[in-house]
Amino acid sequence: xxxxxxxxxxxxxxTSASGPSAPDTRRPEEPGRTGALVTLLxxxxxxxxxxxxxxxxxxxxxGALGVSGTAAGLVVTAHxxxxxxxxxxxxxxxxxxxxxxxxxxxxxxxxxGGATGLFATSYPVLIVGRLVFGVGAAAVFTGTTVALxxxxxxxxxxxxxxxxxxxxxxxGVTWPLLGxxxxxxxxxxxxxxxxxxxxxxxxxxxxxxxxxxxxGTSEGGLVTLVRRSPALLGFYALQAASSVFLxxxxxxxxxxxxxxxxxxxLMVSLYSVVITSAVGSxxxxxxxxxxxxxxxxxxxxxxxxxxAGAFTVLGVANQPALLLAGPAxxxxxxxxxxxxxxxxxxxxxxxxxxxxAASLAGTVIFGGQFLSPLLLGPLIGATSSTxxxxxxxxxxxxxxxxxxxxxxxSPGDGTTPPAGAPATPDSTRA
Numbered sequence: 001x002x003x004x005x006x007x008x009x010x011x012x013x014x015t016s017a018s019g020p021s022a023p024d025t026r027r028p029e030e031p032g033r034t035g036a037l038v039t040l041l042x043x044x045x046x047x048x049x050x051x052x053x054x055x056x057x058x059x060x061x062x063g064a065l066g067v068s069g070t071a072a073g074l075v076v077t078a079h080x081x082x083x084x085x086x087x088x089x090x091x092x093x094x095x096x097x098x099x100x101x102x103x104x105x106x107x108x109x110x111x112x113g114g115a116t117g118l119f120a121t122s123y124p125v126l127i128v129g130r131l132v133f134g135v136g137a138a139a140v141f142t143g144t145t146v147a148l149x150x151x152x153x154x155x156x157x158x159x160x161x162x163x164x165x166x167x168x169x170x171x172g173v174t175w176p177l178l179g180x181x182x183x184x185x186x187x188x189x190x191x192x193x194x195x196x197x198x199x200x201x202x203x204x205x206x207x208x209x210x211x212x213x214x215x216g217t218s219e220g221g222l223v224t225l226v227r228r229s230p231a232l233l234g235f236y237a238l239q240a241a242s243s244v245f246l247x248x249x250x251x252x253x254x255x256x257x258x259x260x261x262x263x264x265x266l267m268v269s270l271y272s273v274v275i276t277s278a279v280g281s282x283x284x285x286x287x288x289x290x291x292x293x294x295x296x297x298x299x300x301x302x303x304x305x306x307x308a309g310a311f312t313v314l315g316v317a318n319q320p321a322l323l324l325a326g327p328a329x330x331x332x333x334x335x336x337x338x339x340x341x342x343x344x345x346x347x348x349x350x351x352x353x354x355x356x357a358a359s360l361a362g363t364v365i366f367g368g369q370f371l372s373p374l375l376l377g378p379l380i381g382a383t384s385s386t387x388x389x390x391x392x393x394x395x396x397x398x399x400x401x402x403x404x405x406x407x408x409x410s411p412g413d414g415t416t417p418p419a420g421a422p423a424t425p426d427s428t429r430a
Contacts, residue, residue: 033151035207037160040151043107043144043200044164045171050137051076051369052172053179053194054117055250056269057187059258064187065123069381073251073373078127082134083141083366090142091359099147100208106139107201114194136197138362145358147208149346155288161339162287169284169335172277180269225357229348231408232357235341236364238300241399242337243368244375245307248392249276249330251373253314256385260320275327276334283335290336296344297408299336304400306333311393315386333396344408 062072116129182189310329349357
């Protein structure tokens with residue numbers, strides 16, 4: 001028996017319980033879908049680099065602008081405040097109008113707002129530019145997430161979301177490395193990297209389908225989502241924690257490295273961003289194979305264990321070579337948590353509200369980025385980066401214990417999908 005769902009390009013994708021007819025039904029759409037996939041994966045490389053591309057010049061910028069470490073950290077994370085505020089609006093727009101136009105406009109705004117730092121000579125102007133940049137980043141994050149989840153289902157979705165995680169991490173390697181190299185010329189240099197959003201915006205207009213919501217219309221936001229699926233609160237909390245952990249390293253590891261006499265921007269980029277992203281990319285590439293053997297809750301428990309190990313290493317290691325294990329473990333945690341939580345949120349959200357569910361994920365992720373220096377900055381300022389990292393390790397360990405104690409709804413493990421969620425024959429596993 002075959003059920004049909006309508007993909008974002010207005011075509012028809014078939015899923016079959018018996019399997020034989022599904023490949024033939026989908027084959028005519030593959031070329032267009034492949035072009036959309038490539039575009040979305042390229043746009044996904046912009047996720048991690050939103051703040052981390054300028055992290056190698058945080059200390060240089062702090063001295064040039066004459067601001068505190070916490071204020072300099074806000075240059076890295078100020079865009080996250082705009083993302084947190086604007087994401088629900090982006091999600092509502094995408095639910096009503098489709099993905100292509102909001103995503104393309106977001107990419108253009110991403111490029112123009114991000115490049116403000118090329119010319120800014122004062123702290124207030126720099127912060128305003130970062131807020132404008134954050135508005136574009138909100139549309140980019142939500143748009144790429146929703147489009148990929150609409151285009152692919154079941155095991156193909158696991159594979160594609162793993163690729164998305166890998167692309168996100170590849171961007172976290174490539175763009176910060178380029179930013180670090182440009183930072184060796186001037187602290188303004190890394191802001192030029194954001195201009196990549198401009199050609200990607202044009203590409204999005206050319207190749208992305210103008211999809212519409214196929215589950216009807218529904219009003220509501222966080223209250224409606226939580227009322228229908230309370231488990232979403234837990235998933236959002238995990239995404240926020242993941243974001244706080246990532247940016248705790250991005251922002252405060254340079255201080256730890258400075259204490260070990262490591263100051264070169266390219267080396268700082270290697271430790272604080274590149275290794276984490278490289279390992280996260282490798283995990284993303286094998287995510288589908290891991291998912292075939294492990295449940296989503298099991299993958300999240302492993303992620304929490306990796307987070308705890310990462311910050312333990314960052315807190316106690318005094319040798320540069322040993323310190324490398326911290327970013328690597330954090331990459332494992334990020335590579336496992338990002339696709340798992342993205343899929344779990346989508347599967348537990350009503351069909352008509354999935355754009356808003358993804359946008360609220362953007363709110364908590366980027367809200368966590370914004371809060372990271374505010375939560376850990378005062379503690380590290382009053383004590384040391386070592387103490388701050390060990391506190392983060394304790395929090396990650398506590399999260400791991402909670403995940404062991406609670407039962408998480410996992411649609412891929414035989415639980416009943418939420419109301420409005422399309423059933424696919426390979427989306428559940430005995």
